Structures are given as C-alpha cells and as structure tokens.
Amino acid sequence: MARNVWILGSFLAVLLAADFALDRTERARRARDPAIERLVSQERTFGEKVAAFSVEEPGRSLLYVRTKGLWRCREAFGAVCDEAAVRELRLCFFDARGVERAQGRADERMWGFGEGDTLAIAFHGPKLLDAPGRDVLIAFEVGRSFAEGRRGRAFVREKGSSRVLEIDRDPRRVLGSDAGRSLPPLVDTRLLAGCLPGGFRGFREFRVETAQGESLRVAIDEVGGEGAGEPAEWFLDRGRGRERLLPYRVGGYIGLWLRGRFGEVVSPARAKELGLDPPAATVHIAPEGPEGNAPIELAISAVDGQRRAYAWNKTTNVVAVVPAEWQPLLAPGADMFTDTSRPNPWEAWLRRP
Numbered sequence: 001m002a003r004n005v006w007i008l009g010s011f012l013a014v015l016l017a018a019d020f021a022l023d024r025t026e027r028a029r030r031a032r033d034p035a036i037e038r039l040v041s042q043e044r045t046f047g048e049k050v051a052a053f054s055v056e057e058p059g060r061s062l063l064y065v066r067t068k069g070l071w072r073c074r075e076a077f078g079a080v081c082d083e084a085a086v087r088e089l090r091l092c093f094f095d096a097r098g099v100e101r102a103q104g105r106a107d108e109r110m111w112g113f114g115e116g117d118t119l120a121i122a123f124h125g126p127k128l129l130d131a132p133g134r135d136v137l138i139a140f141e142v143g144r145s146f147a148e149g150r151r152g153r154a155f156v157r158e159k160g161s162s163r164v165l166e167i168d169r170d171p172r173r174v175l176g177s178d179a180g181r182s183l184p185p186l187v188d189t190r191l192l193a194g195c196l197p198g199g200f201r202g203f204r205e206f207r208v209e210t211a212q213g214e215s216l217r218v219a220i221d222e223v224g225g226e227g228a229g230e231p232a233e234w235f236l237d238r239g240r241g242r243e244r245l246l247p248y249r250v251g252g253y254i255g256l257w258l259r260g261r262f263g264e265v266v267s268p269a270r271a272k273e274l275g276l277d278p279p280a281a282t283v284h285i286a287p288e289g290p291e292g293n294a295p296i297e298l299a300i301s302a303v304d305g306q307r308r309a310y311a312w313n314k315t316t317n318v319v320a321v322v323p324a325e326w327q328p329l330l331a332p333g334a335d336m337f338t339d340t341s342r343p344n345p346w347e348a349w350l351r352r353p
Helices: 002-032 081-094 171-175 220-226 248-261 324-330 347-351
Strands: 036-038 052-057 060-067 070-073 097-102 117-124 138-144 153-158 162-166 204-212 215-221 233-237 242-244 279-286 296-300 308-314 318-323
Touching: 036 220, 081 117, 097 153, 117 171, 138 171, 153 171, 204 248, 233 248, 248 324, 248 347, 296 324, 308 324, 318 324
Parallel strands: none
Antiparallel strands: 036 097, 052 060, 052 117, 060 070, 097 162, 117 138, 138 153, 153 162, 204 215, 204 279, 215 233, 233 242, 279 296, 296 308, 308 318
C-alpha cells in the first residue's frame, strides 16, 4: 500500500513539474510575441466628425460624402451607398487590432507599399472643400492583404508613419473588385436605395401615370381588411371604381422593386436627353407608415435605340440604367394585374430569394 502511494506521489510530482515547465515556456513565448494593439486608439475614432472619405489607388480616385443622412459616391453621380458596407469599411480601421511588423521605410515592397501597389484611404471632416489639406482627420496606407479567416488581414500603416501593423481585417475585401462592373465599390444598387425608412414593413400604394394620360392605382384596402379580421387585400383603381386584381402579381411587382438591381448609373443632368424629362411614365410608391411620409417618385423612360431604359429616382436624384424588358414591368398597364389569360409578368420576381 505504502509503495503504491509513493509511486502515485512520484507520478503527480512529475506531472506538476511538466506543467510548470510548459507554463514557463508559454509565458516566455508570449513575452517574445509582439503586443496586440488597436490600429486607432479609442480617443481618435472621431465619431460624427467624419463627413467624407476618399479612396486612392493607381489610376483611380473616389470620394464618398455624407449628406442628409446618406453616404453618396461622387464618381457615381451621387449614387447612394450601402450603409452596411460603409460601416464595415470604417470598422476595418477604427475597430482593427494588430501587431507591429516593421519600423522604418526599408523593404516597403515586401509589405506591399511599393510604388503602384498601395491603397490609400483618408477620412475627412466637414470642411473637406474649404480647409487646406482637405480637412483630413486621419489617413492610412494599405499594403499586401490576405484572404485568410472570415475578415482577412492586411498590412497597414497610418499615413506619415513608418510603423507597419498587421491587422485582423482586410479593407480590400470590403471594397471588392470592380472587374466586369461599371460602378464604384460600396454603391447600393437597389432601385429604392436610400428611400425606405427604418423599420420598413412594406408598401401601401403604387400609382402609375403615363405620358398618354393613363393612370392606375394599386393599393391596400386597409379598412376592408381590418374590418374582416383578415390580412389586408390589394385592389386596382383606373378611374372606374375598385377592381379585383391577382394578388400574386402584386407580390411579383413588389418583388421587382425590392430585389431589382441596376449595374450602371448616369448623370441626372442628361434627363431630357434620356427621355426622362418628360418621362414615358411616372411611378409614385408609398411605403407603409405615417400618412405624412412623402411617396417615392420615379420617372421611367421609354426603351432607347440601345435597348436600355432609365429609372430616375427623384427622391434620391439617382438615374439607374435598367434592362429594356424591365420598362413595362416597372410602369405596367392595368391588364398586367387583372388579365388571367396571360402568365404573371413578374413570375421571376416571385421566385427570387
């Protein structure tokens, strides 16, 4: 018995010694590792002072400005940006953490800061247009990046500094690649981008008016639906009383407005040239919500000789180029909602996720 106790005690002593040695080795390894630090200290996050940011890389310069609660891209004729994407880009710098990898200007190309390689991003204050130096609050240079992990990683340094940090985010991933597309990064390509209020729950009315004087209204029968204790139903009105329509067609029409995405924008200054002033049709869209909310207004052109049409969102002043086949779907006639002898024109927009 005593011998067994002695053997067990010796075994435990060996384990404790091994654990102590491993712990000491781990402490030594951590001591040698570079310290993890924030790329930007919390005292320098600038908060609401950031009124714009610019992106510079070889052959391209982009400016994004915050105005009336929306981010817009100057190089896309003021197109509205994706708020989530802009927020993620800001987090790539103001929320990033990393370790120092180099000091000084030696071996810049190794880190991706050689001529023709660097991506530069600057955050500007509200005096961008007036102040000397464009009111730069803070600016960064992004070198090589890696697609490892969920957010990637990259070598970054603050502009004017010689310290290179390897951070736990990749700004290039957020900006993406422009290969095969004409729009700058971060642009929100939804037709109603920037129009739908917070807590958006749906639409209550669509009105379509054509250049020929025809008009139709597609709306929710809110009183009838509530009185019957059933979900509200849609009706059609083209000036001769309420008509029953096919509910799935309304669903497809709504799907087009919510899911339809454009791939190009043009200048609103070309409205007359593009057949938007006056337009072939005007669509007014009312989201659900307080009655005081102004409807969203869009002008729709006829199809041009290049088989393209244009949708001018008057609420955001963005002109989107849309496929020719969308033109009658965006500004439909009444029969498209009621004629049971034809297939649902918006069937594809019901099937999309």
